Amino acid sequence: MVERTVPNRTPCVYHTVHCLLGFTCYILKTTVIYKTCEEKDLKMLLLGIESTAHTFGIGIVNSSGKILANIKDSYTTEQAGLIPNKVAEHHQHVAEKVLQQAFQEGNVGWGDISFIAYSAGPGLDPSLLVGYRKAKEWSEKYKKPLVGVNHCAAHLSIGKLWNKAKEPCYLYVSGVNTQIIVEEGGKYRILGETLDIGLGNMLDKFARDLGLGFPGGPQIEELARKGNYVELPYVVKGMDVSFSGILTKVQQLRKKGLPQEDLCFSLQEVCFAMCTEVAERALAHTGKKELLLVGGVGANKRFGEMLGIMCTERGAAFYNVPLTLATDNGAMIAWEGYLRRKESGDINVRPHWRVDEV
Secondary structure, eight states, X not given: OOOOOOOOOOOOHHHHHHHHHHHHHHHHHHHHHHHHHHHHHHTOEEEEEEOSSSEEEEEEEETTXXXXXEEEEEOOBSSSOOOXXXXXXXXXXXXXXXXXXXXXXXXXXXXXXXXXXXXXEXXXXXXXXXXXXXXXXXXXXXXXXXXXXXXXXXXXXHHHHHHTOSSXXXXXXXXXXXEEEEXXXXXXXXXXXXXXXXXXXXXXXXXXHTTOOBSOHHHHHHHHTTOOOOOOOOOEEXXXXXXXXXXXXXXXXXXXXXXXXXXXXXXXXXXXXXXXXXXXXXXXXXXXXXXXXXXXXXXXXXXXXXHHHHHHHXXXXXXXXXXXXXXXOHHHHHHHHHHHTTTOOOOOOOTTOOGGGO
16 A cells, blocks of 8 residues: 655745735725725716706716806896797807806816716707807817717706605606606606696796796796686696696686786696696506606795695605706706716707607
């Protein structure tokens, strides 16, 4: 029988210490690399340009969602409504001023900016083109990559960021848009929307009839506080709503001499109730426990109050955003640009780009 020599497996102290030191160095190196990348990411600043309608805005945010600056200048009139060519002239006139104010508020300059995000649509062609051309001009001059984003999606993402919402139903109510939206599989799905005009535009049209100027929503809200209810059409069709017939009715009642305070109050109560109904139906259908109100009309306090009551009654959380983020602004474009920076680029303008096409 041949005896086999078994090698000595006793670990060498030197070898053990060497391995431990190597592993420790690897951990420290990895930690330093991770921390460096993390710090670099946190230092990434995005400049967002908003110019879809009557507002030209520039916002600056970092990659953690902190808003460093959010400056805007909006076109207004005392008698007429939104005149596209006049709006474009306004945007062109104020662009450089708004940019410098944003840099001053954020205490940054072009050397700190990583990307330029801009509203590619939807919106008015002349307004969109001013923002896009400014984005192109600054991109080429300062060597910054462009990120074209969807204006509607920017409203949704800034609202979700601000409220730290998880999986909300979105009620998006602005000038042109009135939509109930959910996100599924990384895509937005519209469950219901206006069949004709947006709620914001309807309010602005009636405000012009009353001689309140543009935008008219805040003035209607103020008058409504002094009014009493008069009966108006209530038009909900499944998950969709319609406002054009309601506008016609209040215009007829105004000509008959009904107090404008009563008409403003009734207009708000009926239209907000319609939106609240479809929002509640969306929560019931999807089983979601969060409702997030975004868009310019969402700044109306009575609207938020009605939705809040509904959510409380069904055990859901209700979220909205402050006025500076409810209305059109550059900060939301910057944040959406950060989210889309790896999948978007220079995509020109898309005036009819729906959120469910993102």
